[in-house]
Amino acid sequence: MKEKPTDLEAPSVTNHRRSHSTISIEKQDIINEEVAQSWTRGQVKNDKNTKQKNPLAGLTKDELLADVEAFAQEKNLTHILDDLKKGALIAQDPKSFESLTELSEGEKDIIRREKTHRWSQPFMMYFMTILCAGSAIVQGMDQTAVNGAQEFYFHEFGVTNAWRQGLLNGAPYLCSALIGCWTTAPLNRYFGRRGCIFISCFISFASSFWMAAAHTWWNLLLSRFLLGFAVGAKSTTTPVYGAECSPANIRGALVMMWQMWTAFGIMLGYIASVAFMDVTHATIPGFNWRLMLASTAIPPFVVCIQVYLCPESPRWYMMRDRYQSAYDALCKLRPSSLQAARDLYYIHAALKVEEKLREGKHLWREMFTVPRNRRAAQSSFFVMFMQQFCGVNAIMYYSSSMFREAGFDRRTALVTSLGCGITNWIFALPAVYTIDTFGRRNLLLTTFPLMSLFLLFTGFSFWIPDDTSRTACVATGIYLFMIVYSPGEGPVPFTYSAEAFPLYIRDIGMSFATATTWGFNFIISLTWPALVKAFQPQGAFGWYAAWNIFGWIFAYFCLPETKALSLEELDQVFSLPTRKHINHYRGMLPWYFGKYILRRDVEPQRVLYDYE
Template identity: 60%
Template sequence: MPPPKVDVEAPHTDLTNDHPRNGGSSASSSKDGPSNGEKAAADGGAGTGPGDGGRRGSTLGTLLNNPLVGMSREDILADVDSFVEEKGIAEHRDVFRKGALVAQVSNQDGAFEHIAELDEEEKNLLRRELTHRWSQPFMLYFLCTLCAGSAIVQGMDQSAVNGAQTFYYEYFDIRSPEMQGLLNGAPYLCSALLGCWTNPILNKWFGRRGTIFISCFVSVVTGFWMAAADTWYNLLIARFALGFAVGAKSSTTPVYSAESTPKTIRGALTMMWQMWTAFGIALGTIVGVAFANVTVFGEYTQWRWIMGSTSIPPLIVMLQVYFCPESPRWYMEKQRYPDAFKAMKRLRYSPVQAARDIYYAHKLLEIESAEREGRSWTEFFTVRRNRRAAQSSWFVMFMQQFCGVNVIVYYSMQIFQNANYTRDEALLVTMGTGLTNWLFAIPAIYTIDTFGRRNLLLVTFPLMSIFMFFTGFSFYLPEGSNARLACIATGIFCFMAVYSPGAGPVPFTYSAEAFPLHIRDIGMCSATAVTWGLNFVISFSWPSLVAAFGDTGAFSWYGAWNIFGWVTCYFFLPETKNLTLEELDNVFGVRNRDHARYYLTKLPWYIKKHLLFQDVEPMPPLYAFDQTSPSVKKHEMATTSHNEGTAQ
């Protein structure tokens, strides 16, 4: 039996050859048993060559299907006519007819050129979509600025405490490591226990935009509340209440971006959440430096200015919300198709592109809806496609915390002071880590949709481990020496530089796109609850961890977790780049054992190719396109069944 062969890591742009593109019905078509593609995986599948009926087989995974492939022109047009009548958009019949014909050939390069119904202007826009993927309407980018603003709010809420804590520890005379950890981590405890789980309710009644508005309003109120706190427990309550904003905002904003953007740049635009969160973190550290010597209200009151400043960015975001369209997929989930089409037209250059995306998503959602009929909430765990999406999302969220980054975000002031920096020096160096975090997130805009989500993690996990160990063991250098100061700063800055394009943007991008629409809200809630729950664990435990094991032991603890992250990512994490949200059904339908078995087989191939620089044969992809029409498939299945019966 030949070994399974996959290469989802290499960045592919050939949409009809090496990368999954063709829709998602087969892998998730069975409630309990494996799909056709999974059966092939279980058998080790030999796969078919390019001459076999136009099909490219997969030796492990699943054949990805466009549900429109194989339908005649007359069938598609009849289906469109029924669709527009049913959904109340009959006045757009002609444009949806064009959109459906384009959707049918969306995975075949240049095939739209032969659609007679399209005029030259429409064809030019479709050509430009392929050659200039960053050429998008103003409203799409304005929507992205809204998401960016929401992320800045999130970042400031996280990092402002870094510069403020030194002052409110003194102001309220807080000496206990446990109490210090609780004050710093209170928002994330609330977010994990309550804030994230308000997301489905808020999204159901107020939509994506309304949820962002409400969460920013909470950020405004709690920012001023923290600044005015007169006791430590009042400050604790205010910070706990902030968790309602942190949870709802982080669960909704990446989903809003993912549902509104084209698949060719979805990863880049969705990861703006993390890039601008990094900018917000930098802004929070800058504010800490700016107010370090402002003592208008007395000694050690600088923290009031720092905390109060976090109320300004959410006010701006609240104003932006009213100018952006709602998520088209949210409208579709509510059966508000006229509103969905209107919103999509604002986010695409032409009505044909908007109609194509609405109709294609609708057809895939039809399949998804039929498959989940009669199921209960237990399908979150009992259906492999959903279970694998949850497992993968929870893993990347887990590693975003246990890579150790928030130790630096929340405690770099303390870390640098332990390294014998003065308070002012520690503030300035902390600001530098925040700026580094933001600047090095920018390259991920270009790599997350080409190099891929999985590859970014595989490259950065080992580097983060090295720099965590380097920083920890730098504390063994002579106390007060320039070498000690320089090595600790170097290790932390290098860690932030490699974190920012990998474990920074990937988790929220990945989680926002992993779940099917009908459980996307609850799935994203669970993923963000994981990250904020562990965020609390880290922020609460770091002072005690340092007290028990010293700086070297504490940093080495997180260095070891990065090694674990690399191993798990290599064997079990699927790639999701350049697919529509609905097409991912098939990707997450592949079993863990099959995914791990292939990459175990491929490990020697990597060593020969990238370490020994040997000339080795390329390995076939994990996911392949199925360009066979339904009628051909039916004939093949009947023939196979007849042959097996004859043989018996």
């Protein structure tokens, strides 16, 4: 392969995903078969680049326009034929639209504004974004309202066994990993993206009141288990819905906002704990913790009202051959009918390719037997696993008990936990920018060692004999940990997993990745009380500090960068054997040491990929 300078991450690439379209049925089948073979081959030759070709590259204008006419006739869209033709010409070569004589100056200006005014979008696009943000808030609040509530219901129900405490808190994530994540496909198939979000938010709404009304620990356990049916489906569907409705030029930022608004919901969960901690009722025992859990019904109630005011995913409509509905939805989500027609044709072409890719294949088997797919699954599994085993959710769910163990009274512990939520949200905001500039891999390589250091600092602080110094150091360590977690292992896993898999197995891949994170989330929730009891806080924090060191080693040697890469470039990245990835970065260790530690002038570093 050719070599060219790069940095820690794979080089930033300016190539964009090429647009696909349809031509004559016979010729399209040939093209689709070639693309399918390229995507499923899963291995590149050592001396060659494998790149997907734009299926439209060899077509004449007449061939393209003829296919557009056939498409319009087949789907009863002849009333927008003029826009479809112009849109297809733009999609064939997006960079050359200025030379198209078919476009008026006003239409060219519309296309120019996609780059110069990226956030100039119609009202419905922002309304849809608010819906996705609300769904993320539901997710975050469901996770942390229990943090303060457990300080009261453990005592009220006499739950002193550490394993039972962990099971109560982790029940939603057990249900999500075993059942909830795997209901995503059928719910989406039969009820659509909006329907899946509505059902999952309604379950969150109902389970909130059940939790608040629970009269025994096992009744609370059942209500929290029910909550898990919502957690998996919602966390998988909402980012997909946002991505399918968004224009390509702002899609990454909108998908990234899932994590940011989840962090906001996490903060609201802490706020609810502080707001209701002193509320009492003469005849209702545990009125404060019941209000904490009941307050989590507010965000899903708002989402349930809002969701059917938004258009359904155009892609979902087209998968059911409802092209007029898809076009109407795109008209609400795009600034002009020209852009709506262009995207309608593009999505149609992408679906045709995916149909061919899926045809006759056992998708589960392909995810693990095709080397390219297996490496994507390995990397997605790693980032999702480390999102839990970096130790963050032990803090999210048990920070109040951690602060009480350090010497805080219950009131101070709850207020200090609120600071964790605020810190988590504030420091998630920079990731909207850094995840696409600094890179996914570099964010992890920077934050894993720092998270390990701050966990060790927190754990060792429990040995400080003076109460004031001990509590101050424990709080400082946990806050510093949240500061470095929020822009790193916070946003990277869902973003990375969403782009790592090829299109034809992406649904299954995301279900696998989501089930992984919620499964290990349950393990964290279940084991933390017993871990602290057996090894004391020093050993428990040290355990997760060690996992962060492992995370750094694996990320450095085995995790490919996916920042700013097109589909064909991602195929090349994940087609490279892991062994070669390890050998490359092992050989780069002296280079990094000489450049960044000894501050010497060194030759340009070797590169791992060639995208030319």
